[in-house]
Amino acid sequence: MKSRIYELVEKGSHGRRLNQMFDNFIMSLIVMSLVSIILESIPDVHSKYSEILYGFNILSIGIFTIEYFMRIYVSDVTHPSETRLKSASKFIFSTYGLIDLLAILPFFLPMLIKIDLRFLRALRLTRFLRILKLNRYNDSLNLIWAVIKEKKSELAVTGFLTFLILMIASFLMYHIEGDKQPEAFSNILESFWWAVATLTTVGYGDIYPITGLGKFISGLIAILGIGIVALPTGIVGAGFMAKVEQVKQKKEDRKCPHCGCDLLTRQHEIHSN
Template sequence: MFNISLGKIAFLSYDDDIVTFIVLRKKLFNIIEPAGNKFETPSLVFDKTVIILISINIISIILESFPQVNEQYESLFRLIEIISISFFTIEYLLRLLTSDLKYPASSRLRSLLYYVLTPMALIDLFAIIPFYIPFLFTIDLRFIRVLRLTRLLRILKINRYSNSLQLLGRVLNRAKEKLIVTMFVTFILMLFASTAMFYLETDKQPEAFPNIIASFWWAIATLTTVGYGDVYPITLWGKILAGIVALLGVGLVALPTGIISSGFIEEYESTLHISKSIKKARNGGNSNKSKVQRLLRTKRRKSNR
C-alpha cells in the first residue's frame, strides 16, 4: 500500500508539472505575441521593449559608419549588440517553444516546421545568426562584414507590431498575381526595347550599346522615367524609339501603383468592417460572445497571412 501511495503521489506530481508547463507556455505565448488591447500589460511591455531595441540597433548601425564615433564608442556598440542578440535569441527560442499555439497542427513537429518557414521566423533567424557564425566557423573578415549587414533585417521585425505594415503586406499578398503579370509585361517590353535599341545604335555607339544585355540599362532608366543621361540614342530612329518607350514607361509605372492603391482601399475597408462588427457584437452583451470570438479569429487570420 505504501508503494502504491508513493506511485500515486509521483504520478500526481508529474501531472501537476505538465499542467504547470502548459499554463506557463500559454502565458509566454500571450506575452511574446503582439498585444491585442491596452490592458495586456506584460505583452505591451514586451512589444515596446522589442521596438526600442530595434530602434537602438538601427541608430547604432548608422553611427558605426562614422570612423571617429565607432572608435570612441566601440565598447558601447558591442554591448548593445550583445544585449540585443541575447534578447532576440531568447525571443526566437520562445517562439519555437510556443509555435504549436500559433500554428496548430497534427503534431508539434509540423507546427514547428510551419513556423520556422514563415517569413517573420526567417527574419528573426537571419537577424541573429550572423552573430554566431564566427564562433562556429572560421571565415574571412570581409565576409563577416557582409554578414553584419543582415542586422538591418531587425527593422523588419517591427512588422509584427505595426498594423499599417501588416495591412500593406496583406495588400501585396492579395495583389501578387496582378503585380507578377505587370512585372512580366514590363520585362517583355524592356527586352524588345533593348534589343531594338541595340540594332539601331550599336553601329554609331558601340561603347554605349555593345550588346543587348548592356542595352538593358538604358531600357530600365527610360521605362522608369529616370533618364540618367549617361546612355542615350543619337540616331533618328533611336530617338523615336526612346520617345515611345518613355511614354509607355509612364503607364507601366502607374499600373502597379493603381493595383496597390485599389487593393489597399479594399483591404482597409474589409478590416474596418470587421472591427466595426466586433465592436457592435461586443455591445450586444453575452449573447454575442461566440460571434465576437469568430470575428476575432477572422481578424487574427488576416493578420497572420
C-alpha cells in the same frame, strides 16, 4: 512556465503590463538596432564609436536570439500541430520566423553568410502593429489585397507587356548604340538597365544614346513609360474604388429601414424587442 512565456511574447498589449513592457522593449531595441546600422555606415562615427556599436550589436543579437528561442518554445501553442517538432517547423518557416532567423543568423555564421541582413529587423516591427493600435486598418489592407487578387490577370498582362517592351528596347539599343558606345551598351543586360531607367521615366543619366536613331527610340520609350507606369495604378485604383462601393452598398443593405441600425448587431435585436 510555458503559459507565462506565451503571454510574454505573444499577448502583447492585450496582456498584463509586463507584456506591454516586453513588446515596447523589443520594438525599441529593433529601432535602436536599425539606428546603429545606419551609424555604422558613417565613416567618422564608425571610427570613433566602433567598439560601442559592436558591443550594442552583440547585446541586441543576444536578446533577439533569446526571444527567438522563446518563440520556438511556445510554438506548439502558437502553431499547433501533431508533434512539437512540426509546430517548431511551422514557426521557423513562417514569414515572421524566417525574418527573425535571417536577422540573427549572419552573426553566428559569418563565414557562410557574408551579407548583413540586420536590416530585416525593420520588418519585425510589423509584429508590433497592435501596440500602435493599427489593427483598425486591417480591413483596408485586406480590401487592397482582395483587389490585387481580383485584378491579377490584368496586372499580369501589364507586367508581361512591360517586360516585352524592355526586351525589345534592350535589343534595339544594343545594336544601335553598341558600336558607338561599347562601354555603356557593352551587352544586352547593360542595355536592359538603360531601358528600365528610361521606361520608368527615372533617367539617371549614367547611360544615354548619342546617335539620332537611338535618341528617337529613347524618346518613344520614355513616352511609353508614362502610360506603362500608370496602367497598374489605374487598374488597382479603379478596382479599389469599386470594392469600396460594394462594401458601402452591403452596409446600406444591412441597415434596418425603421431604426437605421445594422441588422446583424445586438442593438437591432434590442430595438426589435
